[in-house]
Amino acid sequence: MSDITKFYLRYFLTMGLGFAIGMTVMNYFTGDAFSLFKFLLYAIFFGGFMTIMYVPGYVTTLKKLGITEFSKENVGVRQQRSIVSAMRKDELMTQIQASPDLKRMKVEEGDDEVRLISKFSADGWGEEVKIRIRLLQDGLNSFDIVSRPRSRVAMFDGGRNLKHVIQIETLIKQFS
Numbered sequence: 001m002s003d004i005t006k007f008y009l010r011y012f013l014t015m016g017l018g019f020a021i022g023m024t025v026m027n028y029f030t031g032d033a034f035s036l037f038k039f040l041l042y043a044i045f046f047g048g049f050m051t052i053m054y055v056p057g058y059v060t061t062l063k064k065l066g067i068t069e070f071s072k073e074n075v076g077v078r079q080q081r082s083i084v085s086a087m088r089k090d091e092l093m094t095q096i097q098a099s100p101d102l103k104r105m106k107v108e109e110g111d112d113e114v115r116l117i118s119k120f121s122a123d124g125w126g127e128e129v130k131i132r133i134r135l136l137q138d139g140l141n142s143f144d145i146v147s148r149p150r151s152r153v154a155m156f157d158g159g160r161n162l163k164h165v166i167q168i169e170t171l172i173k174q175f176s
Contacts, residue, residue, distance in 0.1 A: 016050075019050075085141060087141060127150060129161075
């Protein structure tokens, strides 16, 4: 089974079963008896509807970001990359402040780390991007970029974390 098929299935089950369980609990409190038929109906129709509405748009977003081969790594919510460049931390900070998308995020600087944090919005629950900078030999630096949702239970992100990693990777590669 391909990774994108697994994503479709995971989304279908998460949405469908979540809705069906929620409706079953509500029915219990309103005095309705448990009905397996209603439970399966809720799960199949809501899960199917949400999958049809969300996943094709998500696939389109990934394709716009340049993803042609879908894998577990690029359909997940936690994205990471490592890049080696001669760029320094202060130059990276300048590039981030000049980027229209990234400059809106809250920036926290540490000795060997930069954190970008986005707020809750209509687009998502917020993301956190950590860029760990390690000094290598010959004046090069290693940039380890990790982007993930701020919510620990997020299972789907609409490609936002992958977009952040690609944007930062592009900023660093442009410098080299």
